[in-house]
Amino acid sequence: MKIRIKFAKYGVMKFIGHLDVMRFFQKAVNRAQIDIRYSEGFNPHQVMSFAAPLGVGIESAGEYMDIEVNSMESPQAVKDALNRTMVEGIDIVSVIRLPDHAKNAMASVAAARYRITYKSPEGQITAFPIDTMDAKLAAFYDQPQIPILKKTKKGESVFDLKPGIYEICLEQAEDLFAENPKQKPAFPAISMLVDASSSGNVKPALVLEAFCKFCGVELTPFSCQITRVETYTSLAKEDGERQLVPLDAVGM
Amino acid sequence: MRRKLALSDEILMQVEKPARYIGNEVNSIMKDKTKTDIRFCMCFPDVYEIGMSHLGIQILYSMFNSWEDVWCERVYSPWTDLDRIMRKKQIPLFALESQEPVKIMDFLGITIQYEMCYTNILQILELSQIPLYAKERTQNDPIVIGGGPCSYNPEPIAEFFDLFYIGEGETQYRSLLDTYRQNKAAGGSRQDFLYAASQIPGIYVPSLYEEEYHADGTVKGRKKLYDRAPDTILKEVEMEVSDTFYPLAPVVPFIQVTQDRVVLEIQRGCIRGCRFCQAGQIYRPVRERDVNVLKQYALEMIKNTGYDEISLSSLSSSDYSRLDELLDFLIEECSHKKINISLPSLRIDAFSLDVMSKVQDVKKSSLTFAPEAGSQKLRDIINKGLTEESILEGAALAFAGGWTRVKLYFMLGLPMETEEDIRGIGDLSNKIAAVFFDTVPKDQRTNGRVQIVTSTSFFIPKPFTPFQWAGMCTKEEFIEKAYQTKKGIMEQLNQKSIKYNWHEADLSVLEGVLARGDRKLAKVIEEAYRQGAMFDAWSECFQNEVWLASFKKCNIDPEFYTSRERREDEIFPWDFINCGVTKEFLLREWKKAMEGCVSPNCRSKCQGCGARQFGGGVCFEYEDQN
Numbered sequence: 081m082k083i084r085i086k087f088a089k090y091g092v093m094k095f096i097g098h099l100d101v102m103r104f105f106q107k108a109v110n111r112a113q114i115d116i117r118y119s120e121g122f123n124p125h126q127v128m129s130f131a132a133p134l135g136v137g138i139e140s141a142g143e144y145m146d147i148e149v150n151s152m153e154s155p156q157a158v159k160d161a162l163n164r165t166m167v168e169g170i171d172i173v174s175v176i177r178l179p180d181h182a183k184n185a186m187a188s189v190a191a192a193r194y195r196i197t198y199k200s201p202e203g204q205i206t207a208f209p210i211d212t213m214d215a216k217l218a219a220f221y222d223q224p225q226i227p228i229l230k231k232t233k234k235g236e237s238v239f240d241l242k243p244g245i246y247e248i249c250l251e252q253a254e255d256l257f258a259e260n261p262k263q264k265p266a267f268p269a270i271s272m273l274v275d276a277s278s279s280g281n282v283k284p285a286l287v288l289e290a291f292c293k294f295c296g297v298e299l300t301p302f303s304c305q306i307t308r309v310e311t312y313t314s315l316a317k318e319d320g321e322r323q324l325v326p327l328d329a330v331g332m
Numbered sequence: 333m334r335r336k337l338a339l340s341d342e343i344l345m346q347v348e349k350p351a352r353y354i355g356n357e358v359n360s361i362m363k364d365k366t367k368t369d370i371r372f373c374m375c376f377p378d379v380y381e382i383g384m385s386h387l388g389i390q391i392l393y394s395m396f397n398s399w400e401d402v403w404c405e406r407v408y409s410p411w412t413d414l415d416r417i418m419r420k421k422q423i424p425l426f427a428l429e430s431q432e433p434v435k436i437m438d439f440l441g442i443t444i445q446y447e448m449c450y451t452n453i454l455q456i457l458e459l460s461q462i463p464l465y466a467k468e469r470t471q472n473d474p475i476v477i478g479g480g481p482c483s484y485n486p487e488p489i490a491e492f493f494d495l496f497y498i499g500e501g502e503t504q505y506r507s508l509l510d511t512y513r514q515n516k517a518a519g520g521s522r523q524d525f526l527y528a529a530s531q532i533p534g535i536y537v538p539s540l541y542e543e544e545y546h547a548d549g550t551v552k553g554r555k556k557l558y559d560r561a562p563d564t565i566l567k568e569v570e571m572e573v574s575d576t577f578y579p580l581a582p583v584v585p586f587i588q589v590t591q592d593r594v595v596l597e598i599q600r601g602c603i604r605g606c607r608f609c610q611a612g613q614i615y616r617p618v619r620e621r622d623v624n625v626l627k628q629y630a631l632e633m634i635k636n637t638g639y640d641e642i643s644l645s646s647l648s649s650s651d652y653s654r655l656d657e658l659l660d661f662l663i664e665e666c667s668h669k670k671i672n673i674s675l676p677s678l679r680i681d682a683f684s685l686d687v688m689s690k691v692q693d694v695k696k697s698s699l700t701f702a703p704e705a706g707s708q709k710l711r712d713i714i715n716k717g718l719t720e721e722s723i724l725e726g727a728a729l730a731f732a733g734g735w736t737r738v739k740l741y742f743m744l745g746l747p748m749e750t751e752e753d754i755r756g757i758g759d760l761s762n763k764i765a766a767v768f769f770d771t772v773p774k775d776q777r778t779n780g781r782v783q784i785v786t787s788t789s790f791f792i793p794k795p796f797t798p799f800q801w802a803g804m805c806t807k808e809e810f811i812e813k814a815y816q817t818k819k820g821i822m823e824q825l826n827q828k829s830i831k832y833n834w835h836e837a838d839l840s841v842l843e844g845v846l847a848r849g850d851r852k853l854a855k856v857i858e859e860a861y862r863q864g865a866m867f868d869a870w871s872e873c874f875q876n877e878v879w880l881a882s883f884k885k886c887n888i889d890p891e892f893y894t895s896r897e898r899r900e901d902e903i904f905p906w907d908f909i910n911c912g913v914t915k916e917f918l919l920r921e922w923k924k925a926m927e928g929c930v931s932p933n934c935r936s937k938c939q940g941c942g943a944r945q946f947g948g949g950v951c952f953e954y955e956d957q958n
Binding site: 091092093095096097100103104106107108109110111113118122123124136137165167168169199203259301302305 | 334335337340341342344345346350351354355356357358584586587588634635636637638639640670693
């Protein structure tokens with residue numbers, strides 16, 4: 081049976097790259113003694129796939145991976161067993177059982193919401209050094225096109241970000257990974273919902289770069305923290321409209 | 333409380349593999365520092381991926397942390413990219429667990445596994461903001477203690493260390509730490525502690541001695557600066573290897589490291605007595621771990637780490653008396669847990685080939701033979717009990733089993749080597765290829781052809797080996813020998829099936845200097861480091877010209893340490909260390925080598941090396957059975 085695991089990755093773990101996170105989970109599944117299914121062949125490997133790779137330095141509250149198991153007590157038991165063997169900076173948020181016909185996590189991804197905060201040189205989250213940000217973000221998004229230069233193998237090409245940005249605004253956000261939820265100061269953050277599908281993935285850093293250029297501001301390198309807030313899939317509603325729902329909203 | 337990193341996001345995002353510096357790995361140990369008395373930082377002076385592959389540190393880390401009053405952390409050499417940033421920004425080197433500066437620790441323990449890491453030791457000290465020389469350290473600096481195989485000749489780096497621990501760490505660390513605690517509680521000084529430490533077995537305090545020299549530069553003797561300092565230091569040995577510390581929950585790195593699997597140490601020591609091999613002498617006597625203990629360890633470690641691979645570790649696994657039973661058990665357990673078994677170099681015979689075919693993809697894996705010398709005459713001189721007949725037989729069996737790739741290891745520059753011996757390397761490589769073509773019918777040749785990879789390293793005489801008296805070749809001689817080897821291979825009928833690799837000669841010569849050096853070398857090492865030498869074991873970082881300039885500037889002739897054949901009565905810088913094997917035995921072996929006589933292994937016939945004094949292991953096997 082297929083199960084989908086949602087996890088958060090933050091703090092020091094943001095420095096662990098995607099391939100190493102995969103290797104980490106391969107071992108974690110063994111430590112948690114989950115009855116994972118193996119592929120056939122001379123070198124059997126665990127049946128495990130990740131939704132959307134996360135770049136080094138980016139935190140996330142909404143990462144997903146799918147695994148297949150031969151047996152399990154319950155999704156809750158899998159969640160507890162995994163959480164017992166995690167490290168600081170990776171939490172298992174939910175485990176759900178998927179319908180057998182469900183598309184795998186990677187093929188399901190349609191969009192992702194990101195949050196970008198600005199840090200002072202001392203590392204404190206603070207307001208962006210851009211005045212009237214609200215209005216500027218609105219004006220930025222109002223442009224008919226948001227062209228950026230993309231470096232490709234054949235040189236540089238112009239790429240329009242606009243169709244891949246579904247929402248962008250300034251919000252007062254709370255720390256997603258606070259140790260004590262009661263002490264959550266709100267801080268200004270750019271929130272954006274963008275295309276994260278394999279064909280049209282928009283990198284939040286590129287949107288930020290385009291916005292800074294639009295404002296005529298240059299931010300200190302590494303002064304922004306990008307966080308993936310959630311990863312979405314697209315479901316058809318009864319009226320035929322498409323609707324974005326979190327990847328773990330498709331369970332049985 | 334969440335851990336705060338020593339390095340800013342900005343720095344970590346700019347360096348290669350930031351995971352090297354953040355700690356937080358599965359099974360790494362966090363403790364409440366207010367509840368521990370002693371903080372010990374364990375260091376492997378090379379990059380994280382190398383250091384994390386070392387079993388010894390994992391053993392000591394788990395031993396120290398099993399003690400409530402001690403918190404042991406780890407540190408490795410920052411790679412050159414971070415090194416530059418730390419120097420520029422004056423960031424003190426920090427321990428991975430607490431991310432706190434190394435300089436606030438009570439101890440900095442450095443394992444010294446190879447000579448080419450000596451400049452990295454200075455890097456660790458300098459980045460930690462600890463004075464390089466022990467005599468310049470004050471009450472506030474950590475006690476810097478060295479251990480590992482290079483501490484068997486600690487003299488070239490003696491002045492950089494407060495203490496050396498000679499031998500296996502399981503036995504005396506507890507009493508060393510207790511001595512430290514008592515001294516601290518009594519308000520004793522750093523010097524008081526060093527005096528007290530010198531009374532603990534296995535502990536060498538270099539500052540309590542001075543090395544004296546003859547006019548020709550050889551060692552005349554040692555002057556004691558403290559009456560009670562021992563004349564010789566006997567190495568420490570753990571005799572109860574089945575009932576001692578073992579890391580059942582070793583730290584599991586996030587990034588791929590060199591040895592990225594469960595490591596099961598099945599025995600210590602080696603019965604073989606190859607005359608070039610230091611490990612074969614200094615880890616005597618052979619002590620096997622109980623097979624049932626090993627089975628239990630294997631299961632537990634697999635469970636605690638989640639690794640999907642396990643490897644056996646020892647100097648010569650084929651000599652482990654219960655190998656069949658252990659491997660049968662592992663193959664059975666691992667196949668349904670989908671765990672791979674990676675086998676150490678086993679002696680190639682019907683048994684090992686059968687085991688290997690069960691755990692490896694025969695088409696993809698290669699077999700390794702280490703004849704070490706090209707002719708039987710030279711193999712007898714080095715006491716490598718491997719005959720051409722057994723190599724060719726093993727190869728025929730292997731080819732019949734479907735293997736087509738063979739690796740061969742040889743050494744160049746061995747004592748008494750002649751041109752004929754060098755030609756033997758090409759001849760033997762050719763004969764193995766010929767076995768393939770003669771024994772495997774055309775339609776049964778997997779991959780279609782045979783591939784022989786012949787590699788040579790340059791022989792370096794090491795302390796505590798029968799060859800410690802031998803002269804070493806110069807760089808030019810080495811290069812000529814490599815050329816002769818290549819030529820010899822090119823002349824072979826099957827030369828198209830043979831690929832030849834050889835080591836860098838510069839590096840080997842320097843290793844030879846440092847391996848048999850004395851205290852005069854400290855200033856050369858310091859000078860080379862000041863001029864930018866670091867990560868010398870990495871060919872992309874090694875700068876031979878820096879070393880040559882440093883020898884020159886310090887007025888030291890490197891050839892004094894390498895080319896010279898030592899007289900029988902010469903006092904060596906390492907003679908004050910007693911590794912259990914006597915100098916008389918080594919000299920006997922040196923003479924037998926010159927006569928081309930082989931010595932049987934420990935199980936066949938005791939050679940009276942001296943290791944019997946430790947009261948156990950292979951030396952008493954026969955008596956135990958009766």
